[in-house]
Amino acid sequence: MSKINRVWLLCLTAVLSLSVITACSGNNNTKENTGSAEQSGSATTGAKQDKVTFKIFNGVAGSKDGNTNQTTIGKLLEDQTGVNFKLEFVVGDLNTKIGTMIAANDYPDVLIPDAAIEEVLNAGAFIPLDDLIEQYGPNIKRVYGKSLNQMKAKDGKIYFLPIAAQVNDFIPEPEAGAAFWVQRRVLEEAGYPKIKTLDQYVELITNYRDKHKDENLTGLVSLTHDWRFFATSNPPMHLMGYPNDGNVIVDTNTWEAKTYAGSDATKKWLKELNKLNANGLFDKASFVDNYDQYIAKLTSHKVLGFFDYRWQVDNALNVLKDAARKDPSLDGYNYFPLPITFDENTPDAYLDPPGGLVTNRGIGITVSAKDPVRIIQYFDNMLTEENQTLLSWGIKGDTYEVNEEGRYYRTQEQIDKIDETFRESFGFKYYSWNWPMYNATSTLANGNARNVASQPEVFQMTLTEKDKLILEKYGVQTYSQLYAEPISRPYFPAWGFAKEQNSPEQLWEASKDEMTKKYFPKMVMATPDKFDAVWEEYMKEFGKLDTAGYEKWTTEQVKQKVAMANQ
Amino acid sequence: MAISQSKGNKYENRIRLFFKKLFQQRALAIMSVPFLIWLIIFKYLPLWGWTIAFQDYKPAKKFMDQAWIGFEHFKFLFGDDRFLRVLRNTLAMSSINLIFGFVTAITLALLLNEIRNIAFKRVVQTVSYLPHFISWVVAASIIQTTLSPDGTINQLLVGLGFIDRGNEILFLGIPEYFWTIFGASSIWKDIGWNTIVYLAAMTTIDPTQYEAAEIDGANRFKKMIYITLPGIKSVVIILLIMNIGYLLESGFEPQYLLGNGMNVDYSENIDIFVLKYGIAQSNFSLSIAAGMFKTVVSFILLFIANNAAKRMGEARLY
Numbered sequence: 001m002s003k004i005n006r007v008w009l010l011c012l013t014a015v016l017s018l019s020v021i022t023a024c025s026g027n028n029n030t031k032e033n034t035g036s037a038e039q040s041g042s043a044t045t046g047a048k049q050d051k052v053t054f055k056i057f058n059g060v061a062g063s064k065d066g067n068t069n070q071t072t073i074g075k076l077l078e079d080q081t082g083v084n085f086k087l088e089f090v091v092g093d094l095n096t097k098i099g100t101m102i103a104a105n106d107y108p109d110v111l112i113p114d115a116a117i118e119e120v121l122n123a124g125a126f127i128p129l130d131d132l133i134e135q136y137g138p139n140i141k142r143v144y145g146k147s148l149n150q151m152k153a154k155d156g157k158i159y160f161l162p163i164a165a166q167v168n169d170f171i172p173e174p175e176a177g178a179a180f181w182v183q184r185r186v187l188e189e190a191g192y193p194k195i196k197t198l199d200q201y202v203e204l205i206t207n208y209r210d211k212h213k214d215e216n217l218t219g220l221v222s223l224t225h226d227w228r229f230f231a232t233s234n235p236p237m238h239l240m241g242y243p244n245d246g247n248v249i250v251d252t253n254t255w256e257a258k259t260y261a262g263s264d265a266t267k268k269w270l271k272e273l274n275k276l277n278a279n280g281l282f283d284k285a286s287f288v289d290n291y292d293q294y295i296a297k298l299t300s301h302k303v304l305g306f307f308d309y310r311w312q313v314d315n316a317l318n319v320l321k322d323a324a325r326k327d328p329s330l331d332g333y334n335y336f337p338l339p340i341t342f343d344e345n346t347p348d349a350y351l352d353p354p355g356g357l358v359t360n361r362g363i364g365i366t367v368s369a370k371d372p373v374r375i376i377q378y379f380d381n382m383l384t385e386e387n388q389t390l391l392s393w394g395i396k397g398d399t400y401e402v403n404e405e406g407r408y409y410r411t412q413e414q415i416d417k418i419d420e421t422f423r424e425s426f427g428f429k430y431y432s433w434n435w436p437m438y439n440a441t442s443t444l445a446n447g448n449a450r451n452v453a454s455q456p457e458v459f460q461m462t463l464t465e466k467d468k469l470i471l472e473k474y475g476v477q478t479y480s481q482l483y484a485e486p487i488s489r490p491y492f493p494a495w496g497f498a499k500e501q502n503s504p505e506q507l508w509e510a511s512k513d514e515m516t517k518k519y520f521p522k523m524v525m526a527t528p529d530k531f532d533a534v535w536e537e538y539m540k541e542f543g544k545l546d547t548a549g550y551e552k553w554t555t556e557q558v559k560q561k562v563a564m565a566n567q
Numbered sequence: 568m569a570i571s572q573s574k575g576n577k578y579e580n581r582i583r584l585f586f587k588k589l590f591q592q593r594a595l596a597i598m599s600v601p602f603l604i605w606l607i608i609f610k611y612l613p614l615w616g617w618t619i620a621f622q623d624y625k626p627a628k629k630f631m632d633q634a635w636i637g638f639e640h641f642k643f644l645f646g647d648d649r650f651l652r653v654l655r656n657t658l659a660m661s662s663i664n665l666i667f668g669f670v671t672a673i674t675l676a677l678l679l680n681e682i683r684n685i686a687f688k689r690v691v692q693t694v695s696y697l698p699h700f701i702s703w704v705v706a707a708s709i710i711q712t713t714l715s716p717d718g719t720i721n722q723l724l725v726g727l728g729f730i731d732r733g734n735e736i737l738f739l740g741i742p743e744y745f746w747t748i749f750g751a752s753s754i755w756k757d758i759g760w761n762t763i764v765y766l767a768a769m770t771t772i773d774p775t776q777y778e779a780a781e782i783d784g785a786n787r788f789k790k791m792i793y794i795t796l797p798g799i800k801s802v803v804i805i806l807l808i809m810n811i812g813y814l815l816e817s818g819f820e821p822q823y824l825l826g827n828g829m830n831v832d833y834s835e836n837i838d839i840f841v842l843k844y845g846i847a848q849s850n851f852s853l854s855i856a857a858g859m860f861k862t863v864v865s866f867i868l869l870f871i872a873n874n875a876a877k878r879m880g881e882a883r884l885y
Contacts, residue, residue: 095846102626119849123626224828280733285716288739288827293711501849510843517828521740 053084054375057101059094059114063087063429071427073390080387083378085110087430101125107366110375112434117360118501121159126364128157132376139383140376143167143438147357149564160364161379162357164439170354171441171449172486174459174478175310176337178244178350180235182305184470185332192473196344198239198272205304209281218303219281222273223312224517225291231308232286233516236265241346243353243486244309246495247509248554252487255562257494257554261512262542267535268342273524274531287521301333310337324466331466339483347484354441355492360499363436379436385445388438391431392451399426400452408448409457490565491558508550515541620856626849640856650840657836661817663750665810668761671754673803676765677791696759703756707824710752714738739825745833749821764806765799772798801882808876808884812869815861837861 053067068074069084078084088108090097098116101107102123113120120126133140133148144151144165151158180201186208187193195201205219223231234244237260242249248257260266276282289297297303298316310317317335324331339348363379365372381387393400393408399418400408410418423429431437442450449455459478463471476482499505519538526534589596620641623634644650675695682688698706713719716735724730738744776794785793819838826834837857845854869884876883 095849099626119626229828284737284740287829288711288715288737290708290711292708293715506848510848514831514843518831521829525737525740 051078051082051084052371052374053086054110054369054371055086055088055108056110056112057097057108058087058089058112058434059098059116060090060112060434062089062433063424065089066430068427068430071425071430072395073427073431076390077378077382077387081374081378081381083374085378090114095119107368109366109369110363111366112363114361117160117362118498120364121153122501125366126159127367127369127372128159129161129365129376130158132365132372133158136373136376137380139380140436143383143436144357146565150357150359150561160362161436162359162362163434164437165357165442166354167438167442167450168445169443169447171443171454172351172480172483173440173451173454174456174480175453176339176350176479176483177311177352178238178307178309179337180305180307180340181313181335181337183303183332184334184336184466186304187336187470188332192470194474195338195340198269198340198342201305201338201340202272202276206279206281208304216302218283218297219279219305220273220276221283221289221294221297221303221306222286223291223294223306223308224287224521225289225294228291228312229513229517231312232520233261233266235307236260236263236269238307238348238350239269239340239342240265241341241349243349243351243489243492244495245493247512248494248551250489250491250494250558252489255491255555255558257551257558259512259547259551261516262539262547265342270520270523270535271531274526274528277524278528282524284525287525298335305335325464328464328466331464334466336470337479337482349484349486351480351483351486352441353486353489353492355489358493358496360496363434383436383438388450389444389448391428391435391437393448394426394428406446406448407457408455410452410461412461415458415461491561494554494558497554497557504546505550505553508545508547511545512542515545617855617859619852620859622852624852624855626851640853641860643853644856644860649835652832653835653837653840656822656833657815657817657838659746660749660822660836661814663746664753664817665807665814667750667754668757669803669807669810671758672761673765673799675758676762676769676799677795679762679766680769680795681787681791692759692762694759695762698756699760701756703820703824706752706756707821710748710825711739714748737829739827740829742830742833745825745830748825749834752821752825753818764802768799768802769795804876804881805884808869808872811872812865814868815864 065086065088067084067086069078074084094114094116098113098119101111102119102125107125111120111125140161141148144161147162147165148158151160151162153159180198182195182201182204186204189208189211190204193200193204195204209217209219223229230246237244237249240249240260245257247261248259250257273282277284283297283303285293295313295316298306298313299319306313320330320334324334339350341348365375369375382391396402399414400410401414402408418426418428420429423432438444438450440451440454444450452458456478471477471479474482499509515538519534519541523531523534523538618630619633621635621637623636623639625633679688679691682691701709715721716737720738721730721735725732725735730736738748772794776798777790780790780794815837817836817838819836819842822834822836823839823842826839841854841857844850845857873884
C-alpha cells in the first residue's frame with residue numbers, strides 16, 4: 001500500500017468516526033437553535049397579530065398531515081388570531097410515538113395523546129392550564145362550565161381540555177349509536193311488528209330464515225376480532241336497559257357500579273347465542289373472522305341481524321345505503337336499528353345520555369410550547385358561538401342557508417357538494433374531532449343543532465322514499481325516536497374514567513378480556529346440554545379476579561364525578 | 568517454577584506478536600474503528616436498559632428516582648401459569664419451524680438441483696419464493712379465508728364427502744390445530760426463500776466429484792446422498808447453530824394475526840404475552856424482564872449448539 005493511499009484511508013476513517021460522534025450530539029444543536037428562535041420570537045412580539053405556527057401531534061390516525069391555514073376554516077381562524085397549526089397524525093403505534101417523545105423530553109406545542117394520556121400526564125409533559133383559562137378563557141369557562149371541577153387532576157390542576165362538552169340543549173343524534181340491527185326485508189315480511197325484546201327479535205329472525213331455507217341465510221353474526229370483542233360482550237348491559245358504560249352498569253339511585261361479565265344477564269345472552277348456534281342461525285365463523293371479513297359479511301345481503309355500535313359498522317351501512325339509493329329494490333338489505341331489552345317493561349338505554357365528560361381523552365399544551373398564551377387564546381376563540389357554527393356548518397350562503405325562522409339547513413346542491421375532498425379542503429375534516437368543542441348532542445344558543453347531521457331539517461333531506469316509508473310505519477320521524485329518552489347521568493361514560501398505567505383496574509380489564517375471549521366462544525359453540533358446565537368453568541376462572549376491587553374503584557369514580565357535578 | 572516461567576514467556580511472546588500484527592495491519596484496524604463504535608453504541612450501550620427489569624420503571628423519571636424492586640418482575644413471570652403456557656407455545660412453534668423448515672427447504676433444494684429443465688426450475692423457484700414477499704398481514708388474511716367455513720379447504724372436504732355441508736370445520740377455532748396451521752403456513756411462506764442458500768452452496772460442489780461417482784456407477788439418488796448432502800453439510804450446520812439461537816423467537820406476526828380467543832391457549836407466544844401484559848399496560852419493566860430471559864436462554868442455546876459442533880469436529884460459528 002502506498003503512502004498516499006494510507007493517508008487517504010486515515011482521512012476516511014477520521015471522517016467516518018467524526019460523523020458518528022456528531023450524529024449523536026446532533027440533538028443538542030437543534031435544541032439550542034429552537035431556544036434562540038424562541039428568544040427572537042418573543043422579542044418581536046410587539047404587535048399581537050404576529051403570525052405564528054404551532055405544532056400539534058394528534059394521537060388518532062385520520063387525515064393527511066398539513067397546515068390548518070391551508071383550509072378555508074383554518075385560514076379564517078388564522079385571520080382572527082394569527083395562529084396557524086401544523087398538524088401531524090399518528091402513523092403506526094401510538095405508545096411508541098408518545099414514548100419516544102417522553103424519553104427525549106421533546107414535545108410538539110400541543111399534544112392530543114388519545115389513549116396514551118396517562119403516560120403523558122405521568123411524565124409531566126402538560127403545563128397546568130388554570131391560570132391561562134382564568135386570564136384568557138372566557139369561552140372555555142362558559143363551555144366547560146360545571147365540568148371544570150371534573151377536569152382537575154389529583155393535584156387540583158387542569159392539564160388538558162377534554163374533547164367535547166355538552167352545551168345548551170341536548171338533542172339526541174337522529175341515527176342510533178347502537179342497536180340490534182335487522183334487515184328491512186325481515187320487518188317488511190313480518191308486517192312491521194313492534195320488536196321490544198330479545199325473544200321477539202330472535203323469533204323474528206328465526207321465522208324469516210325458516211321461510212327462506214334455500215337462500216343460505218345467516219341469522220346472526222357477531223364481531224369478536226381483537227379489541228373489538230366488546231361488540232360481543234357488551235349486549236347484556238344494553239339488554240338490561242343500561243347505556244354503554246363499558247365494563248359496568250351503574251345504578252342511578254345509589255351510584256353503585258357493578259360488573260356484569262359474570263352476571264345472569266351475560267349467561268342469558270350467551271345461552272341465547274348458544275341456542276341460535278344449535279339451530280344453525282348463528283355464524284360460527286364470527287369467532288375467527290377478522291374485522292374486514294365481518295364488514296364484508298354485513299354487505300353480503302346474507303346476514304339477517306347483528307348487534308353493534310354504529311361507528312363500527314358505518315362503512316358497511318353506507319355501502320348498503322348507497323346501493324339502495326341507486327337501486328331502490330335493494331332497500332330490503334339495509335339494516336334497521338331496534339332498541340331491544342330482555343324485558344318489555346325495561347326502558348332501553350341505547351342512546352348515549354347527557355352526562356359528564358370523557359375525561360381520559362383531551363388536548364393539552366406541552367412544556368415545550370413556545371407561547372401557551374397564544375394557544376389558549378386560539379382555543380378560546382374556537383369556542384365562540386360564531387366559530388362553533390363555522391366549524392360544523394361552514395359559511396352562510398356557501399355551505400348552509402338560514403330560513404325565515406332562523407333554522408339552518410342545507411340545499412341539495414350543498415349536500416352534494418360537500419364530499420370527502422371538499423371536507424378536506426374546506427377544513428371540516430381537520431376540525432371535526434379532537435379540538436375543544438361543543439359535543440355532538442349540543443345546540444347553539446339560537447336553537448340550531450351544533451352538528452349538521454343532528455339538525456332534523458338536514459336529516460329529513462338525507463332520507464329516501466323507502467326510509468320515510470319505514471319510519472312512517474313505526475310512526476316516527478327519526479330513528480332515535482324509536483328509543484327511550486335517555487336519563488341524565490352526570491358521570492357518564494364510565495369507560496372514560498382515566499385508569500393509571502399498570503394499575504389493578506387495568507390488569508382486571510386485561511385479564512377479564514382474555515377470559516371472555518376464551519370462554520364466550522366455548523359457551524356459544526357447546527352443545528346446549530354442556531352449556532352450563534362451561535359456564536361453571538368460566539365462573540371459576542372469573543372468580544379468581546379481584547372484581548370487588550374493580551367495582552369499588554369504579555363506584556368511587558362515579559360518586560366523585562357525581563359529587564363534582566352537583567357542586 | 569521453570570514451567571510457569573516458560574508459560575509466562577509464552578504469553579509475553581503472544582502479546583508482543585499481537586501488537587506486532589496490529590501495527591502491521593493498522594490500516595485495517597483503523598478502518599474497523601467506526602464500526603466498533605457503532606457496535607458499542609447500538610448493541611452494547613442499550614444493555615444498560617436491562618436495569619429497567621429490576622425497577623418499577625416509570626418513564627420520564629430520572630434513573631436515580633426510579634424505585635428498585637429487585638427480582639419482582641421475574642417472580643411474576645415465572646409464577647404465572649400463563650407465562651409457562653406461552654413459553655411452551657413458543658418452544659413448540661419455533662421447534663416446528665426449525666425442524667420442518669430445514670427438512671422441507673433442504674429437500675426442495677435437492678430436488679431443484681436435480682432438475683435439468685431450466686425453464687421449469689425457474690418457474691418452481693419463483694412460485695415457491697413468491698409468498699416470502701407478501702407481508703404476514705396479507706398472508707394471514709389469505710390463510711384465514713382459505714380456512715374459513717366457506718373457504719376452499721372446507722369446500723374441498725365437503726366435495727370429497729369427508730364432511731357434511733353444515734358441519735364445516737372451524738380450523739382456526741380448534742386450539743389443537745393451531746401449531747399445524749402455523750407450521751404449514753410458515754413453510755408455505757418461506758420454503759422457496761430458504762432454499763436459495765442451499766442451492767448456492769450446491770453450486771460450489773466440484774463437478775468432478777459427480778463425474779467420478781458416475782464412473783463408479785452411482786445413480787442420481789446415490790449422488791444426492793453421498794455428494795450433494797455432504798457438500799452442503801457445513802452450511803446446514805452453521806445455519807442450524809444460528810437458528811437455534813433464535814429458538815425463543817417464534818415470530819410475532821403469524822401468531823398475532825391468526826390467533827383468536829378460541830385458540831389462545833396454543834397460539835399465544837412470549838412476544839404476544841409481552842405485548843399484552845407489558846407494553847400495552849405500560850409495564851416496561853416486565854417486557855424487559857421477559858426480553859432478558861429470552862436473550863439469556865438464546866445465548867445458552869447458541870453456546871451449547873456451537874460447542875456440540877466443535878466437539879463433533881464440524882463447522883462452527885466461532
